[in-house]
Each structure stands twice: as structure tokens, then as C-alpha cells.
Amino acid sequence: MISQFETTARLLITCPDRPGIVSAVTTFLYHHGANVTELDQYSTDPTGGRFFMRLEFQTPHLDVSRATLKQAFGDVVGQRFEMDWRISFAADKPRMGILVSKHDHALMDLLWRWQRGELRVDIPLVISNHPDLREAVERFGVRFEHVPVDAATHAESEARMLSLLEGQADFIVLARYMRILSAGFVARYPHRIINIHHSFLPAFIGADPYKQAYERGVKLIGATAHYVTSELDQGPIIEQDTGRVSHRQAVPELRHLGRDLERQVLARAVRWHAEDRIIVDGNKTIVFA
Amino acid sequence: MISQFETTARLLITCPDRPGIVSAVTTFLYHHGANVTELDQYSTDPTGGRFFMRLEFQTPHLDVSRATLKQAFGDVVGQRFEMDWRISFAADKPRMGILVSKHDHALMDLLWRWQRGELRVDIPLVISNHPDLREAVERFGVRFEHVPVDAATHAESEARMLSLLEGQADFIVLARYMRILSAGFVARYPHRIINIHHSFLPAFIGADPYKQAYERGVKLIGATAHYVTSELDQGPIIEQDTGRVSHRQAVPELRHLGRDLERQVLARAVRWHAEDRIIVDGNKTIVFA
Amino acid sequence: MISQFETTARLLITCPDRPGIVSAVTTFLYHHGANVTELDQYSTDPTGGRFFMRLEFQTPHLDVSRATLKQAFGDVVGQRFEMDWRISFAADKPRMGILVSKHDHALMDLLWRWQRGELRVDIPLVISNHPDLREAVERFGVRFEHVPVDAATHAESEARMLSLLEGQADFIVLARYMRILSAGFVARYPHRIINIHHSFLPAFIGADPYKQAYERGVKLIGATAHYVTSELDQGPIIEQDTGRVSHRQAVPELRHLGRDLERQVLARAVRWHAEDRIIVDGNKTIVFA
Amino acid sequence: MISQFETTARLLITCPDRPGIVSAVTTFLYHHGANVTELDQYSTDPTGGRFFMRLEFQTPHLDVSRATLKQAFGDVVGQRFEMDWRISFAADKPRMGILVSKHDHALMDLLWRWQRGELRVDIPLVISNHPDLREAVERFGVRFEHVPVDAATHAESEARMLSLLEGQADFIVLARYMRILSAGFVARYPHRIINIHHSFLPAFIGADPYKQAYERGVKLIGATAHYVTSELDQGPIIEQDTGRVSHRQAVPELRHLGRDLERQVLARAVRWHAEDRIIVDGNKTIVFA
CATH class of the missing domain: 3.30.70.260 (ACT domain)
Incomplete structure (x- = not known):
């Protein structure tokens, strides 16, 4: 149309x-x-x-x-x-805050699609627990905030992030953000935090799914975009995809190949959310794509 | 639902x-x-x-x-x-006539899905220009008619087929029927004849598309279900799919691999037609799948 | 070639x-x-x-x-x-015994491909714990044996099956065989029993994976062919594939769609095994496809 | 490995x-x-x-x-x-020259993968017939040369490009370069110029394939990476892929969706060329991927 x-x-x-x-x-x-x-x-x-x-x-x-x-x-x-x-x-673009750690591929892909007009959102800021991606983000004219997070200061760090996001972001994308958000944080954005998990959920929940996938000897790797709930990797699934691998790919190659899946799955999920195409029904999604 | x-x-x-x-x-x-x-x-x-x-x-x-x-x-x-x-x-099942030549994979797959209740149609008869598949068809309790076709008797053969179909079939499926239907025949069933072509149309129109595909050195083979019009392989496309091949597959292997594509693409197209999910718009289809 | x-x-x-x-x-x-x-x-x-x-x-x-x-x-x-x-x-075709319960789609697909010459194996017999598929099997000229299995007679039933297979089958395919084989049975055919599981393993191990998939709200369903070991659904994976679904498909539709995946994944795994293309390495497979 | x-x-x-x-x-x-x-x-x-x-x-x-x-x-x-x-x-990285016009997605994707170490090549320079992408390219530390091309000066422009590439580039990638290279230019880099065509070749040869695809009503769009020969879009195919579309996608949406295909297909072709995985055999490729 x-x-x-x-x-x-x-x-x-x-x-x-x-x-x-x-x-x-x-x-x-x-x-x-x-x-x-x-x-x-x-x-x-x-x-x-x-x-x-x-x-x-x-x-x-x-x-x-x-x-x-x-x-x-x-x-x-x-x-x-x-x-x-x-x-x-549609003219009232939703405001998307992004949380990221060190892996930049999902972040860069979102910024790039946004710059080309593929994603109709505003991006008020990107927050990272590492300082590394500041220059890459600011180059797009987007504000970057470094909020260090460690076990001891986790609550304060989250409070700092929430105060940065408050009134600025309508929804939040975890573009390979490697820290687990507290239940309190999640409760502030119910069904408005989108995570990209680098496996075909519910397979390989938790840390280092490519390593888990390699060890199980699967013939396809996957990526899953889902809404974050208080239970790790258990929230309503928005989108998934898989890609073929073989015995020749060790963990580093799975990571390479997986990036392409992650970028595309996340981009679709974000676009659908931004275009109000998703209804959450219990722990599932209805996606009018 | x-x-x-x-x-x-x-x-x-x-x-x-x-x-x-x-x-x-x-x-x-x-x-x-x-x-x-x-x-x-x-x-x-x-x-x-x-x-x-x-x-x-x-x-x-x-x-x-x-x-x-x-x-x-x-x-x-x-x-x-x-x-x-x-x-x-839905309770008034459409009546599907099938035309086939010697390749039985598309036919068998349709009969099988029909027997399981995956395709909500009646099958009044199968017509073939070869006698070979009689037993295989009759085993499903379906009527089989052999109507030989050659260049000299083409018009008479078509007339015979039309008289068999008249009042019996609401639409017709060409399940690898290797003869070209005349414009007159096609005009009797406008947008009600579904053909499965064994290539990704519009690539490799006409005879022996797997050979054409092999010679061009494509890395994917395809299958296309479309409504038949008076122009060969040019009618509105209903469904398509592709599968990966490599230099290792010669023409016979492409034929093997292609069968799976053909069966699935045709089955989807027939189901959508039978469930009234397709609107023809000019030379295209709107498919509410 | x-x-x-x-x-x-x-x-x-x-x-x-x-x-x-x-x-x-x-x-x-x-x-x-x-x-x-x-x-x-x-x-x-x-x-x-x-x-x-x-x-x-x-x-x-x-x-x-x-x-x-x-x-x-x-x-x-x-x-x-x-x-x-x-x-x-290659001329010494391996002999493939098949175990099946009531679902016939995987079985029929194997018999069909075998009849067309796509699978270079001999099929000495099909064993089922139900009598239903006798006629469908015998129509292909293949021997059918009904071996009832219930909890009380499980050991005897397995002994009966083993005596039927002994010297007759080089490997065994579980074409939707819904009983769990004992460790003793499995030990007789190490890495020579191929099962088709109707999910993307390791997701949805065990009973009724389509129901599990529906309840988790996944956007892709899968099928996995693997060698059977003594641990349920944990053996070396040979082949997997996935297909897209949406909120519109309830469990019965997932079963329908899943059949096509199961048939194709199992057919590839069986062909690779029959052509000696698989080496088991620990709990993984090297597939020279 | x-x-x-x-x-x-x-x-x-x-x-x-x-x-x-x-x-x-x-x-x-x-x-x-x-x-x-x-x-x-x-x-x-x-x-x-x-x-x-x-x-x-x-x-x-x-x-x-x-x-x-x-x-x-x-x-x-x-x-x-x-x-x-x-x-x-492998330590002697091949040198990849890039030609581009105004569409930057294929170019950016190559530069990005190169920067991450996914593509083991050196990039001595990017040449464009438009000045627009200078900043984007130089940001990666890569030399950018603007060589305007119009009908009148085509021969001189090509001569200028060849003198820039001479001794600098082992192979050339046309990352959506919208001018047709002369037979003379192509002859200087036999089977060493890779083009990305935005269709599933041989369908939709020539200009604006997404428009052609839309008008034909295909249900899949495609992308093809091939070696350039003196015949337009007829050279040996290296890699292809397809993606699903529906009646809902008009030409602009096909272009959006197609970008992802183009980026991935081109990246695979370039990687295989750089890793010496391709042998040209007549007008086909053997790809040891």
C-alpha cells in the first residue's frame, strides 16, 4: 500500500x-x-x-x-x-531508548535503519554500561550516556538509568545489553522492553547460547526478540528466525553468522512495536504484520 | 483459531x-x-x-x-x-478435477493430503493423457479417466476432457500435466485452473526448467503455482518457493529436490483456492493467507 | 555429479x-x-x-x-x-527396518521415496504397535508385523521386535514411533536408530511438542532427526529444519504444518545415513552432505 | 575449525x-x-x-x-x-576496490564487516560516480575517489578509474554501481569483478528489478551476486537468496526488504572470493563453501 x-x-x-x-x-x-x-x-x-x-x-x-x-x-x-x-x-513517533553493552552490531543496525527512515521512531538516547560506543553513537547525532554497572552498585545504576529514561522513552530496546534488569526496572516498562536473545528460545536460555548450541550440535542457530518480563528469557516472543550451520562452524563462526540473524529479527520486532502491530495476550504475542 | x-x-x-x-x-x-x-x-x-x-x-x-x-x-x-x-x-466443498501426465509426485501428494482431510475439496476425477497412474488413483477411491492426447487429435481430446469435467469440477489442477491447454479450454475455467511450474517464474519459462536452471548455474531452484491464462507460464502467481542447490547437483538431483518444492507450493495454492483466500487483481493475486 | x-x-x-x-x-x-x-x-x-x-x-x-x-x-x-x-x-544397499505407531505421514513418505528410487535401501519390514497401517504398508510390497506393546509386556514386545529385526535390518528408523525404547534395545543398534522428533531440539523435549510450542508462543516450529541414545531426545542431531507459524495456528494446524517438516527432515537424515555420509563424534554428527 | x-x-x-x-x-x-x-x-x-x-x-x-x-x-x-x-x-590479504553510486547499504555493510574482521581483505579505495558518500567512506579510514561519469566522457572516466585501480586492487566489487562497465574495462579484471544484482537472476535482468518484480506479482524477491562479463547480468552466479513478500508490499517496501538480501548475498560472495573458495567453470561457479 x-x-x-x-x-x-x-x-x-x-x-x-x-x-x-x-x-x-x-x-x-x-x-x-x-x-x-x-x-x-x-x-x-x-x-x-x-x-x-x-x-x-x-x-x-x-x-x-x-x-x-x-x-x-x-x-x-x-x-x-x-x-x-x-x-x-503514525506522525507521533514513539521514542525508543536503547541499552547496549559492548557488542555493537545490533545497535549499529538499528541506528542505520533509523537514519534511512526504515524505523519511524525518535531515539532520545543510548545508554551503555561501557564507554566504548560513545563515538559511534554520537556520529548519528544521538545522545550517549555511560552508566557503569557492577554488582555492588546495581540498584543505583538502574535508578540512574531510569531517571535518564523517565519522560524520554516510550519503550526500550536491549540491543545486546548483557546485564539482567531487576524486576523493579522491568515493572516500569511492562511489555515495553524488547530484548534480542541469540538463540531460538526456549532452547539455550541464559549465558552464551552460541556455546550451548555448539555443544549440543544443532544444525540451525537462531535468534529471538521478546518482551522482557521478570523471568529471564521467558517473556512473550515477538519474532524468531533460524540459519543453517554445520559441523564446520565453531563458536566464533556461530557468533558471526548469528549477528545477521540478530540484526534482522530485532529490526522486525522493533518496527512492529513502533507501528503498533503487537498485542500481548498472556505470555504470547498477536502480531498483525 | x-x-x-x-x-x-x-x-x-x-x-x-x-x-x-x-x-x-x-x-x-x-x-x-x-x-x-x-x-x-x-x-x-x-x-x-x-x-x-x-x-x-x-x-x-x-x-x-x-x-x-x-x-x-x-x-x-x-x-x-x-x-x-x-x-x-465451507461445508459446500469445491470440486477439484486433476489433470496429470506421468510424473506422479504432485498428484500423489494432493490425494494424500485430501485423504487426511488437509484439503477440503471433493475430487470427482483425475484425467491423464497416459494410462500409467490408474491404479494409484483408483486406490484412493477416485475415478480415473485416460484421455490420450496427440497433435492430430488435440482438439478432440480437449473436447472429451471438457465433457468429462463439465458440471463435475469447479476448478482444475494441473499436477504436472505436460500438454499445453488451448486458449479455448482455458477460457472455460477463467482463474480456475491452477498449474505448478517447476521453476521460480518468470525465470525458466517453458520446457525442462531444471535443465535450464542447471545450465544457468543458479544457486536456488524454485517452484511456482499460478493460474493458467492463454499465455504460457504468464498467469497470476499464487505461490512460490525456492530451495538451495550447489554445483554438485546435476539435473536428476535438481528434479529430485524440486519435487518437494513442487508438492508444497502446489498444496498451499490449492488449499488457498479451496478456502476462497485468493482474489485475482489484473495479472496478480491478493492472497489472504 | x-x-x-x-x-x-x-x-x-x-x-x-x-x-x-x-x-x-x-x-x-x-x-x-x-x-x-x-x-x-x-x-x-x-x-x-x-x-x-x-x-x-x-x-x-x-x-x-x-x-x-x-x-x-x-x-x-x-x-x-x-x-x-x-x-x-553403494550396490550393497543397507537394510532399513521401520518402527511406527499410528501417524502414517513419515512412514508413507519414506515408502514413497523408496519406491521412486530416492532412497537406496532395502526395507525388510515395518513393525508397528498398532495394526492400522498393515494395508498401506503391504501395498508397497513390504512386510508388516504388528507387535502390540503395553506396560506389562514391554520387555517381551521388545524381545519380539529384536528377533524380527535380527539379521534383517542394518539400521532402524522410528517414523513417529510413540513408545520409548529401552536402553537394552538401543544398545543393540548403537548410532543405528534414527528418530524424528517433532520440535527444534533441544526445545520441547518429550511428549506433545506442538502443544508445548503453542503454549510458549514460538514463531517457528521445527523438526529434528537424531540418533537414539539411552537418554530421551538427547542423541546426536543429524538434521533439523524450521517453518514459520503465527498466532493464527492452533495445535492442530501446527501438527499439519509440522508433518511437512518432519517428512523432509527425516528423509534427508535417512538418505545421508544410507549413503554413509554421517560420522558420530561424541554427541554430535559430522555430516558430509 | x-x-x-x-x-x-x-x-x-x-x-x-x-x-x-x-x-x-x-x-x-x-x-x-x-x-x-x-x-x-x-x-x-x-x-x-x-x-x-x-x-x-x-x-x-x-x-x-x-x-x-x-x-x-x-x-x-x-x-x-x-x-x-x-x-x-591467507596472510596475504587480497585488495578489494569498491565501485558505488548513491545507494549506500551494500557499501556500508561491506565496510562494516571489514572493520569487524569478518572480511579478510584490504580496501585500497572506493570510487563513486557521485560525491555523496565521501564522508561515510572516509570515516572508516578508507580512501574515496569521485569520478563523475556521463555518456560523453564515459571512456575517459573508465580510463581514470582503471588508472586508480591499477596495481591497487586485486578484485573489484560493484556495491550497487549503476553504470554499465565497458567490455574493455571488464576484460581487465576477468572473473574478478563481483556485482550484486537486486533480483533472482535470470529473472528481471536490467533496470529496476524491484519494479519488474512488483509488476509480475512474484511472491518472493531475490538478490544475486555474480561475476561481471561483457553481457549484462549474464555472468557466472556466485550466490543467490530470496525473501518472502506479499501483495501488501509496493515497490518502496520491496526495495527496503531487498536491501537485507543484497547485503547478505554480496557479503557471502565477497568472503568466498577473498578466501579463494570459487572456481569459475564455463559460465558457472564451483563454490567450496
Whole structure:
């Protein structure tokens, strides 16, 4: 479809399924001058299931302000169907904070795609527990903050990071950030922290998955982007991919090959999140890609 | 989604895009007791484009007969928006005729999937220009007709095939049928003949694509399922896939490897056609998979 | 390469790496009139590693009998380099016994490929703990034996199976055999029992992996062929593949989609085993594919 | 395998097949203190075919100089078997010149992989017919030369480029260079100019392949790395890959998605060329990957 970013709005809905929802939603929008240009709907069960919908509409002929539209939608449609819902406007780019350690490939790839306009986000800052990547980040015109983290100062470091992110970032990407975030930190950004894990989860949870993969002798390596929850590597999976390897690749080659998988899987997950294409349902995701 | 085949209906729509279509369609269905359980919509352009939609709904609580529902939809919604539209009921299985020559892998795979219930179609008959596969087909309880075809009798052979298919088959699958159908034959089943071509079209049109692929030294071989039109291998593409090869594979090995691609690509295309997931738009397909 | 099955021999070697091995092996063969047509070699480390090699040679001009060639190779080359080695002749097809329960897709696919000449093996018999597949198997001209297995008679059933296989099967394929073989049974066929597990191992070990996959919300499902050892789903992996799924596929659809993966992964593993392309190294495989 | 770059040498051989070649080659190396650590061999036909081999060996215990080794190999082995052969030493990095126009993704990806040590080459210079990418290139410490090209001055521009490359570059990569090189230019670097074409060749030869792909309605897009010959997009294919698209992706989205394919396909082709893994055989490649 030909994108008209300035005028595109998105509506995401979760609610108990019952007849009449699509009709009510689309009739409401039609009466307010919105033109639906993309709609994807899914129900877990025709009777008694959950209803999920993503919808894009065009706003040039809205008969009310955006704020009024939201207010009215909640009053007229949302309450009636007990919806969790969210309307966003593509022109209001979400703000993405990035946490990174020393491996720069996932970070560089995000910055690069962002610079080319492939990712419609703002990047207020990159935080790292190492100083190494400052120059590479600042070259893109992006703010870099070094927040050292060690066992003794972990709580203070996280507090420092949170104060940097507060009011600045709508969601956070862990672009190979090698420290485990505390449950308290995670709770501040529920389903708004995206991690890239360098394995096909749930295989090879935890440290050094390429080494684990090598030792198990798998014939494919993988990468998984998921939302972070308080349980390590257990959050809702957003996207995964795999690549073929053989006995010839030792751990360093797996790391090389894995970088390409990580970059692509993470980029897709971030784009879907930024375009409001993901609904979290329990510990799973519905992705309207 | 949990499938409820007996009660599922599908609505396919193509029309000029304009505001209010989704609202009108879904409100119509709601008022007649239909519950929408899946909806996929696509517009080529937010202003002045074409509108395409596929929708599944449940029929247990319809307040009118199926025939009346269709009649009313045409009168109330279809005409208003200048729609090409089609309502089908999953319980009314489409009837699939199969044409085949000597290679049996695509045919066997279709019969097998059908026997397991993966393909919701009836198979009234298989026609072949060779007698070889009679036993293999009849073993599945499917009628087999041998219609010899040669240059001199081509027109008569086609007439014989058409008389066998007439009133028996809603669509036709060429499961490695090695004769070119005449324009007249094709015109009787517009966008209702599916062919599997053993290359990644538009590369290697025509005869012996694996030989062509070998001679060009490609590193991937492919398979393409497409609707047959009067131009050889030029019809709307439904599905494609590729598989990796190397210098070590000569033509016979390419044929072996290609069989797996052909079987899977054809099976997907047939399933999508049988489930009314495909809209032909010019020389392309919209596939709501 | 143009295959000349009747005259092709294969040599598989594992030994400590040191200079001169390839030279000694190929010079030995050359002096006995063998022509090397394919050679693949791999060392884990240039100094102090393990050496692995697979070699195909043509036998029409051998100056000694096959038996003498083997004897001489062991005396002249094998002992000198402390080799584990094996020479086989393509014309001597390995005999493959198959164990199956009720799911027939993996079994049918093997029989089908075998019938077409894609798998160069003999199939002396298929054993099942259910009687259901008798007719489907016998239709291929293959012997079928029903050996019921329940908890109380497990030992006797295994004894019965072993007596059926003894002297008949060189290796065994578990084509969705849903019973766990005892350590004693497995020990009789070390690295000669191939299982197809319907997940991307090591994810989803054990029962009903598609259900496990669904519940974890993965975006890819997988299949793994591996040699059976006494530890469940822990043996050396031969081959794996994955396929994309989404939130729309519930467990039954995952099973459908998974069948295609299982069939292909198992077929590749069996072919490689039958063509002597696999060396087991600890709990991993070297596959010269 | 654990890489020992400083001490690794590679030998590439093409010759008429006949018995004794592997034995002669490996015995020669063994007698001069070389330890073979990887060997891959392939014959087109067991009788009367062509023989191809790639071999890696370790040099720490060579009993002669590298120059003498080459001289002796040619005299003792090469002539006897009428070989085309080449010995290279991994420590002598090949020098890669890059030509680019305005699209920077393929270029940036190469520079990036080079900076991380994934590509073992030197990059003496990047030449562009546009000035735009100077800063991006120089940031990597690589020389950038702007050589404007227009129809009137094409010959002079090529002469200028050749004089810049002469003695500086062992091979050339066209990282989305949008001008057609003259036959004269190409003849200076036979099988040493690698181009990335943004389609699955031979489909969509020539200009704007993504537009051609969109118009044909393919379900996969592709990328092809090939050696440049005097016929446009007809040279020997080194590597290809494809990615899935749907009716939803218009030409701009195909371009976005295609970038990832182009980057990866080109990177693999360049790495294989740099590691002497490719033999050109007529209009095809043998890739010992």
C-alpha cells in the first residue's frame, strides 16, 4: 500500500468476542470521517473466545479533534464491549531508548535503519554500561550516556538509568545489553522492553547460547526478540528466525553468522512495536504484520 | 483459531475504495445474525485505490436462509459499492478435477493430503493423457479417466476432457500435466485452473526448467503455482518457493529436490483456492493467507 | 555429479589428525586402481585435533577383490593412523527396518521415496504397535508385523521386535514411533536408530511438542532427526529444519504444518545415513552432505 | 575449525579428471611439510569429466620457501596433470576496490564487516560516480575517489578509474554501481569483478528489478551476486537468496526488504572470493563453501 504516514492512525483492540464488534467499531469511525485502509482481525474461538483487531485509518476528514475522537471512542464503543484499546497516530513517533553493552552490531543496525527512515521512531538516547560506543553513537547525532554497572552498585545504576529514561522513552530496546534488569526496572516498562536473545528460545536460555548450541550440535542457530518480563528469557516472543550451520562452524563462526540473524529479527520486532502491530495476550504475542 | 467448518462462511470483495465499506458490510452481517471471526482487508491506495477484503463469519444464528442472505447482500451492499463479491460456505466443498501426465509426485501428494482431510475439496476425477497412474488413483477411491492426447487429435481430446469435467469440477489442477491447454479450454475455467511450474517464474519459462536452471548455474531452484491464462507460464502467481542447490547437483538431483518444492507450493495454492483466500487483481493475486 | 551407483564405494575415516593422512589414503587407493571422485575432509584443529574424512571412489579397475581391499586398507593405512574406518559399496544397499505407531505421514513418505528410487535401501519390514497401517504398508510390497506393546509386556514386545529385526535390518528408523525404547534395545543398534522428533531440539523435549510450542508462543516450529541414545531426545542431531507459524495456528494446524517438516527432515537424515555420509563424534554428527 | 590465519595456505585446482590426482597433490604437500586441514573435491563425471579441488594446508613446517613451493608444485604436479592451479596464503590479504553510486547499504555493510574482521581483505579505495558518500567512506579510514561519469566522457572516466585501480586492487566489487562497465574495462579484471544484482537472476535482468518484480506479482524477491562479463547480468552466479513478500508490499517496501538480501548475498560472495573458495567453470561457479 502507498503509505501516507502523516495522516495514518492505528487502533488496537482486545476484548471478549461477541457479535457486532467490527460493525460497531467501523461504523463509529465512518461516522467521524475516518477511512479504514487496513484491518486485521482474529478471534481465538467463534464462541466465547477473545477478540483481537488492528485497524489503520486515514484522518484527513475527521470531524472531530484527535483527542475528542479518542474520548468518544472510549465512551461509545470501548466501554460497551469491555475493550482494552489504544489509538495512536503514525506522525507521533514513539521514542525508543536503547541499552547496549559492548557488542555493537545490533545497535549499529538499528541506528542505520533509523537514519534511512526504515524505523519511524525518535531515539532520545543510548545508554551503555561501557564507554566504548560513545563515538559511534554520537556520529548519528544521538545522545550517549555511560552508566557503569557492577554488582555492588546495581540498584543505583538502574535508578540512574531510569531517571535518564523517565519522560524520554516510550519503550526500550536491549540491543545486546548483557546485564539482567531487576524486576523493579522491568515493572516500569511492562511489555515495553524488547530484548534480542541469540538463540531460538526456549532452547539455550541464559549465558552464551552460541556455546550451548555448539555443544549440543544443532544444525540451525537462531535468534529471538521478546518482551522482557521478570523471568529471564521467558517473556512473550515477538519474532524468531533460524540459519543453517554445520559441523564446520565453531563458536566464533556461530557468533558471526548469528549477528545477521540478530540484526534482522530485532529490526522486525522493533518496527512492529513502533507501528503498533503487537498485542500481548498472556505470555504470547498477536502480531498483525 | 478453532475451526468450525460446518458453520463457516466466507465473503470475498473487490471494489473501488471509499469510506464506509467495512462498516456497511459488517453492519449488514451483524443485523442478520452473522458473527465475524476473521477479517483481512487491503487497499491499494488510501485515496482512489482498489479495496479488497476477505471475511469469515459464523452462520448458526443467521436470521435468513443462505440464499436470501446472498440476495440481500447484493441488493443492499454489493450494488451500492459496485462490488465484485462472492459468498461461499465451507461445508459446500469445491470440486477439484486433476489433470496429470506421468510424473506422479504432485498428484500423489494432493490425494494424500485430501485423504487426511488437509484439503477440503471433493475430487470427482483425475484425467491423464497416459494410462500409467490408474491404479494409484483408483486406490484412493477416485475415478480415473485416460484421455490420450496427440497433435492430430488435440482438439478432440480437449473436447472429451471438457465433457468429462463439465458440471463435475469447479476448478482444475494441473499436477504436472505436460500438454499445453488451448486458449479455448482455458477460457472455460477463467482463474480456475491452477498449474505448478517447476521453476521460480518468470525465470525458466517453458520446457525442462531444471535443465535450464542447471545450465544457468543458479544457486536456488524454485517452484511456482499460478493460474493458467492463454499465455504460457504468464498467469497470476499464487505461490512460490525456492530451495538451495550447489554445483554438485546435476539435473536428476535438481528434479529430485524440486519435487518437494513442487508438492508444497502446489498444496498451499490449492488449499488457498479451496478456502476462497485468493482474489485475482489484473495479472496478480491478493492472497489472504 | 553423474552417479554410477553400481561401481561407487565410500570410505569413512575418523582418527587423530597428523600430517600425511590424506596422502597415505589416496595413494593406497590409487595404487589399487580406485579413482577418487569425491572427497570431503575436516579437522577440528590444525594441531592435535581430530581428523574426519569421507571419500567416494570408483571400483571398475580395482586390482584386488573388495574383501582384499578392505583387509589391505586396514593393515596398511588404518592401523598406522589409528583409524576408525569403514568401506561400503553403494550396490550393497543397507537394510532399513521401520518402527511406527499410528501417524502414517513419515512412514508413507519414506515408502514413497523408496519406491521412486530416492532412497537406496532395502526395507525388510515395518513393525508397528498398532495394526492400522498393515494395508498401506503391504501395498508397497513390504512386510508388516504388528507387535502390540503395553506396560506389562514391554520387555517381551521388545524381545519380539529384536528377533524380527535380527539379521534383517542394518539400521532402524522410528517414523513417529510413540513408545520409548529401552536402553537394552538401543544398545543393540548403537548410532543405528534414527528418530524424528517433532520440535527444534533441544526445545520441547518429550511428549506433545506442538502443544508445548503453542503454549510458549514460538514463531517457528521445527523438526529434528537424531540418533537414539539411552537418554530421551538427547542423541546426536543429524538434521533439523524450521517453518514459520503465527498466532493464527492452533495445535492442530501446527501438527499439519509440522508433518511437512518432519517428512523432509527425516528423509534427508535417512538418505545421508544410507549413503554413509554421517560420522558420530561424541554427541554430535559430522555430516558430509 | 579453529582458524589459524597466519599459517593457512589454499590450493585451487581445475584439470581433466583421471586417477591419481589427489594422491599426487597430497603426497607432494606431505613431502614438503604441509599439513592438509581441509579438502573438498568434486568431479563432473567419474570417466572423462573435469576435476576440481580446493585444499587448505598449514605452512609452519614447510621445508622450502613459499616461492619455491609454488615453483615445485607447478613443475612436479601441475604440468603432469595439465592443471589450472593457484596457491594463495591467507596472510596475504587480497585488495578489494569498491565501485558505488548513491545507494549506500551494500557499501556500508561491506565496510562494516571489514572493520569487524569478518572480511579478510584490504580496501585500497572506493570510487563513486557521485560525491555523496565521501564522508561515510572516509570515516572508516578508507580512501574515496569521485569520478563523475556521463555518456560523453564515459571512456575517459573508465580510463581514470582503471588508472586508480591499477596495481591497487586485486578484485573489484560493484556495491550497487549503476553504470554499465565497458567490455574493455571488464576484460581487465576477468572473473574478478563481483556485482550484486537486486533480483533472482535470470529473472528481471536490467533496470529496476524491484519494479519488474512488483509488476509480475512474484511472491518472493531475490538478490544475486555474480561475476561481471561483457553481457549484462549474464555472468557466472556466485550466490543467490530470496525473501518472502506479499501483495501488501509496493515497490518502496520491496526495495527496503531487498536491501537485507543484497547485503547478505554480496557479503557471502565477497568472503568466498577473498578466501579463494570459487572456481569459475564455463559460465558457472564451483563454490567450496
